[in-house]
Amino acid sequence: MVHSININGTTHRVDVDDDTPLLWVLRDNIGLTGTKFGCGVAQCGACTVYMDGQPLRSCSMPVSAIGEAKITTIEALAGKEAQAVQAAWVKHDVPQCGYCQSGQVMSAIALLTEIRKPTDRDIDLAMNGNLCRCATYVRIRAAIHDAARTLEG
Amino acid sequence: MTAHDISLSRRNLLKGTGALVIGLSLPQSGRAQSGAAQAFRPGGAATFAPNAFVRIAADDTVTVLVKHIEFGQGPFTGLATLVAEELDADWGQMRAEHAPADVKLYANLAFGVQGTGGSTAIANSFEQMRKAGATARAMLVQAAAEAWKVPAGEITVEKGVLKHASGKQGRFGEFAEAASKLQAPAEVKLKDPAQFKLIGKEGAVNRLDSPGKSTGKTQFTIDIRTPEMLTVVVARPPRFGGKVASFDATEAKKIKGVVDVQQIGSGVAVYGTGMWPALKGREALKVTWDESGAEKRGSRELIAEYRALARTPGTVAGKHGDAEAVLGKADKVIEAEYVFPYLAHAPMEPLDGYLEWNAQGALARFGSQFQTTEHQTIATILELPPEKVQLETMLAGGSFGRRAQVSQHLAAELAMVGKAIGPNRPVKLVWTREDDLAGGYYRPLFVHRMRGAVKDGKITAWTNSIVGQSFFLGTPFEAMTVKNGIDATMVEGANELPYEVADFRCEVHATKVGVPTLWWRSVGHTHTGYAVECFIDQLLQEAGQDPVAGRLALMGKHPRLVGVLKAVADMAKWNGPGPVDGRARGVAVVESFNSYVAQIAEVSLGAGGEPKVHKVWCAVDCGIAVNPDIIRAQMEGGIGFGLGHILYGELTLDQGRPVQANFDSYRSLRIHEMPEVEVRILPSTEKPSGVGEPGVPPIGPAVANALARLGRGRPLSLPMVGGTV
Ligand code: FES
Ligand code: FES
Numbered sequence: 001m002v003h004s005i006n007i008n009g010t011t012h013r014v015d016v017d018d019d020t021p022l023l024w025v026l027r028d029n030i031g032l033t034g035t036k037f038g039c040g041v042a043q044c045g046a047c048t049v050y051m052d053g054q055p056l057r058s059c060s061m062p063v064s065a066i067g068e069a070k071i072t073t074i075e076a077l078a079g080k081e082a083q084a085v086q087a088a089w090v091k092h093d094v095p096q097c098g099y100c101q102s103g104q105v106m107s108a109i110a111l112l113t114e115i116r117k118p119t120d121r122d123i124d125l126a127m128n129g130n131l132c133r134c135a136t137y138v139r140i141r142a143a144i145h146d147a148a149r150t151l152e153g
Numbered sequence: 154m155t156a157h158d159i160s161l162s163r164r165n166l167l168k169g170t171g172a173l174v175i176g177l178s179l180p181q182s183g184r185a186q187s188g189a190a191q192a193f194r195p196g197g198a199a200t201f202a203p204n205a206f207v208r209i210a211a212d213d214t215v216t217v218l219v220k221h222i223e224f225g226q227g228p229f230t231g232l233a234t235l236v237a238e239e240l241d242a243d244w245g246q247m248r249a250e251h252a253p254a255d256v257k258l259y260a261n262l263a264f265g266v267q268g269t270g271g272s273t274a275i276a277n278s279f280e281q282m283r284k285a286g287a288t289a290r291a292m293l294v295q296a297a298a299e300a301w302k303v304p305a306g307e308i309t310v311e312k313g314v315l316k317h318a319s320g321k322q323g324r325f326g327e328f329a330e331a332a333s334k335l336q337a338p339a340e341v342k343l344k345d346p347a348q349f350k351l352i353g354k355e356g357a358v359n360r361l362d363s364p365g366k367s368t369g370k371t372q373f374t375i376d377i378r379t380p381e382m383l384t385v386v387v388a389r390p391p392r393f394g395g396k397v398a399s400f401d402a403t404e405a406k407k408i409k410g411v412v413d414v415q416q417i418g419s420g421v422a423v424y425g426t427g428m429w430p431a432l433k434g435r436e437a438l439k440v441t442w443d444e445s446g447a448e449k450r451g452s453r454e455l456i457a458e459y460r461a462l463a464r465t466p467g468t469v470a471g472k473h474g475d476a477e478a479v480l481g482k483a484d485k486v487i488e489a490e491y492v493f494p495y496l497a498h499a500p501m502e503p504l505d506g507y508l509e510w511n512a513q514g515a516l517a518r519f520g521s522q523f524q525t526t527e528h529q530t531i532a533t534i535l536e537l538p539p540e541k542v543q544l545e546t547m548l549a550g551g552s553f554g555r556r557a558q559v560s561q562h563l564a565a566e567l568a569m570v571g572k573a574i575g576p577n578r579p580v581k582l583v584w585t586r587e588d589d590l591a592g593g594y595y596r597p598l599f600v601h602r603m604r605g606a607v608k609d610g611k612i613t614a615w616t617n618s619i620v621g622q623s624f625f626l627g628t629p630f631e632a633m634t635v636k637n638g639i640d641a642t643m644v645e646g647a648n649e650l651p652y653e654v655a656d657f658r659c660e661v662h663a664t665k666v667g668v669p670t671l672w673w674r675s676v677g678h679t680h681t682g683y684a685v686e687c688f689i690d691q692l693l694q695e696a697g698q699d700p701v702a703g704r705l706a707l708m709g710k711h712p713r714l715v716g717v718l719k720a721v722a723d724m725a726k727w728n729g730p731g732p733v734d735g736r737a738r739g740v741a742v743v744e745s746f747n748s749y750v751a752q753i754a755e756v757s758l759g760a761g762g763e764p765k766v767h768k769v770w771c772a773v774d775c776g777i778a779v780n781p782d783i784i785r786a787q788m789e790g791g792i793g794f795g796l797g798h799i800l801y802g803e804l805t806l807d808q809g810r811p812v813q814a815n816f817d818s819y820r821s822l823r824i825h826e827m828p829e830v831e832v833r834i835l836p837s838t839e840k841p842s843g844v845g846e847p848g849v850p851p852i853g854p855a856v857a858n859a860l861a862r863l864g865r866g867r868p869l870s871l872p873m874v875g876g877t878v
Contacts, residue, residue, distance in 0.1 A: 016410075021429065028384070029427065033376035035369070036502070037503075038586065040585060041586075044501070075369060086367045089363065089367035090367050095367060096551075096790055097501060097548075097552075098225065098371055098548070098550070099373060100501050102369040123824065130824070131501070131816060132793075133501045134501070134551060134793075135794050136790060136793075137823075138793075138829070141824065
C-alpha cells in the first residue's frame with residue numbers, strides 16, 4: 001500500500017508492502033544510499049538514522065510503523081555537532097573501508113547532542129551498537145573526544 | 154627454503170596463478186583488455202596523460218589511477234603519495250580513482266596479473282608510481298621551459314607550482330595541454346630519500362577517501378542504482394556441495410515486486426524491483442536440495458579426525474637434526490595441541506556486484522580484487538569477446554581476503570545472474586549477512602600438535618604436526634602452488650622458526666573436506682603465529698627464562714625481528730610478564746609479508762572470567778614507511794580484527810551446516826572491547842613491505858601468553874570465549 005513518510009523534511013509517498021524496512025525504502029525507493037546495510041537484524045548499526053532526533057536502526061523498522069515521525073538520514077545532517085564530528089572524522093582519518101562510518105557518524109552526533117562532554121564510558125555505551133569490522137575504534141574514540149573539545153569552543 | 158622464501162610464499166603462489174592464467178588465455182586477451190580500458194575514459198576530462206597512472210587536468214587536479222582496490226588498507230592515498238612526491242605536487246590537488254581492468258598496464262608486479270593481496274600494494278608500486286610522477290614532472294617542466302624560453306634545468310617545482318628565477322611561475326594545469334604534446338622522457342631520475350617531502354613524513358598527507366566516507370557520499374557497489382535495474386538474491390544450498398534438485402516459484406512470484414526466478418549454477422536467483430521484494434521472494438521459494446554429494450561432517454567430527462591425524466606421520470615441511478630422537482630421550486616432553494576454528498571474513502559490505510550487458514558488450518562494476526581473472530570469467534560466461542567487457546573496480550566495504558577468490562565464484566555468479574534474465578536488464582546481485590556467513594570460503598579449521606623438550610634452561614627439541622585444508626590442493630592451480638605435496642600457505646611461519654632450536658621437525662597433513670576455504674587476513678600466520686608464539690613462550694617459561702630476553706637470546710640471525718622486539722619492550726617498559734595488580738603482560742613477535750611486528754598485550758580477567766585487554770604496544774618494521782599514519786591505522790585495525798577473532802570468532806559446522814547466522818552469533822569486537830593501542834614505526838631504509846596483514850598475527854599469542862600468567866594457561870582452542878571445544 002502507499003505510505004506517506006517524512007524524510008529529511010520532505011514528504012515521500014512510497015507504494016511498498018507494509019513490512020518493508022525503512023532501510024530499503026530509503027535506499028531503493030527514495031535513493032538515499034548513504035544509510036548502509038550490514039546485517040538487517042539490528043546488530044551492526046550501519047543503517048542508523050534518526051527518528052525524531054533519536055538514533056534508530058532503520059533495517060528493523062517497518063515502514064508502516066513510522067507514522068508521522070520525522071526521519072533524518074546522513075544526507076541531511078546539519079548543525080554544529082554534525083560539523084564537529086565530521087571534521088574530527090577527517091582530521092583523525094577515522095575511516096578505513098568506510099562502510100560502517102555513516103552509522104558511526106550518526107551515532108556519534110547523537111551522543112554529542114545529548115552529552116556535551118562524554119566520558120569513555122559514555123562513548124562505550126553510545127557506540128557499542130555500531131560494529132566496525134576494520135576496527136577503527138581507537139580513532140572513533142579519539143575523534144569523539146576531539147569533536148567534544150571543538151564544541152566546547 | 155629459507156625464511157625469506159617462505160615469507161614470499163603467498164606472492165609466489167599468486168605469481169604462479171598469473172602465469173597460468175596468462176598461459177591459458179592467450180596473448181590476445183591481453184590486447185583485448187586494453188581495448189576495454191580505452192573505452193573507459195579514466196581520469197575524466199584530464200588533458201595530460203603522461204602514462205597509465207597520472208592524469209592532469211586544466212583545473213590543476215592530478216588524478217592517480219590506482220591499480221589496487223581500495224577497501225580500507227589505503228592504496229588510494231599510498232599510491233597518490235608516491236606520485237605526488239616525485240611530481241612535487243601539492244597534496245590538495247591530488248585525487249585517486251581505480252584503474253580499469255588491463256593486465257598490460259596495471260598488473261601487480263608481484264603477481265603478473267592485476268590484483269591485490271599479500272600486502273603488496275605499496276611494495277610493488279614503490280618505484281613504478283614514483284617513476285610515473287617523475288615522468289609527469291619532467292614533461293611539465295619541459296613545457297614550461299619552452300613557454301618561458303628558459304633552460305629546463307633552471308625550473309624548480311614546489312607544491313604544484315613551477316618557478317623560474319626570472320619571476321615566472323605557473324601551475325600544472327596551465328601546462329597540461331602543452332605537456333601532452335611532448336614525448337615522454339625515456340629515463341627519469343628519482344629523488345634521493347633524503348629529499349622526500351611526503352614519503353615517511355608525519356602529517357604530510359591526509360587520506361583522500363576520508364571526506365566521502367565521513368559524509369555518506371562514497372559510492373559502494375551496493376549503492377549502484379540504474380533505470381530498470383533489478384536486485385537479485387540467490388538461494389544457495391544449506392550444505393556445501395548441495396545442488397538444486399527442483400524448485401517451485403509459484404508463491405515467490407506472487408510477491409509484489411518479484412520480477413523473475415531463475416535457476417543458475419550456484420542456486421536459484423530471485424529478481425526483485427528492490428532488496429525487500431527479492432528477499433521476500435526468496436523466503437517464499439520452495440527449493441528441494443540434492444545433498445547426496447554434500448559435506449555432512451561438523452566441526453566436532455573434523456576436529457576429532459584432525460587430532461587423530463596429527464598423531465600420524467605427515468609430509469615433512471621442515472627439519473634439522475633429529476627432534477624425535479631427542480624427545481624420546483627427554484626427561485619431560487612438553488606438549489600443546491591448538492585447535493583453530495573456521496572463520497568468516499565478514500567484510501562490512503557483503504559481497505555484491507552490478508552487471509549490464511547485451512550483444513554489443515557488458516559493464517560489470519564491483520569490488521574486484523583480481524581484475525584480470527574476473528574480467529575473463531565474466532566475458533567467458535556471457536560469451537562475449539573480452540574487449541567488449543568493461544570492468545570497473547568499486548570502492549569496497551572491506552575484504553580481509555574474501556574478495557580475492559581463487560574460484561572466481563562471485564564474478565561467475567554475477568555473470569550467471571545477468572545471463573539468466575537476458576540482455577538489457579541491469580542486475581545488482583547482493584549477498585545478505587546470512588549468505589555471507591553461511592557461504593563458505595572460510596579460514597580453514599586447523600590443528601597444531603606441538604611437542605618440545607627443555608634441558609638446563611635450553612630448548613632442545615621442537616616438533617609440530619599441522620593438520621588442515623589447503624585452498625590450493627584440488628584447484629587448477631595445484632601444480633604451480635604446491636611443491637613436494639606441501640602448500641606453503643599451510644606452514645608459513647611454522648616450518649622454519651626464527652628461534653635457534655637444535656633439533657626441529659615440522660610435518661603437515663592436508664585434509665579433504667567439502668567446505669570451501671580461502672586466505673583470511675594474514676593467511677597461514679593466523680594459526681602458525683599463534684601456535685609458534687604460544688609454544689615458544691611455554692617452553693621459555695619451562696626453562697625459567699623471561700619471555701623477551703629468552704626470545705632475544707634465540708633469534709640472533711634475525712636482526713629485524715630483534716629490532717621490533719627490543720622496541721616494543723622499550724615502549725612497554727617491560728619488566729617481566731607479571732601479573733601486577735591483576736594485570737599480566739604477554740608478548741609475541743611475527744614476521745609476515747616481509748614485515749616484522751612485535752606486540753605486548755596487557756590483560757586482566759574481566760566480568761565472568763573473560764579476558765579483558767587493556768593496552769597493546771606494537772612495534773613494526775615495514776621498511777621505508779610511506780604513510781606513517783596509515784601504517785599506524787593498519788596496526789590498530791589489525792590488532793582489533795585479530796583480537797575480535799581470537800576472543801570470539803568461530804564459524805561452527807553442525808552436520809555440515811554453518812551454525813552462526815549473523816552478527817548476533819558471529820560475535821565481532823565492539824568499541825568497549827578495543828584496547829588502547831600505541832604504535833612505533835621503526836626507521837628503515839629497506840624497501841617498503843606490507844602493512845595490511847602483519848598487524849594481525851601477534852595479538853592472539855600475546856593475549857594467550859598474558860593469560861598464562863593469570864593462571865589460565867594458554868588457551869588451547871580458539872576462540873577464547875565460548876568455543877565449540
Ligand atoms: S543493518 Fe541495521 S543494524 Fe545492521
Ligand atoms: S571502516 Fe570498515 S567497517 Fe568500519
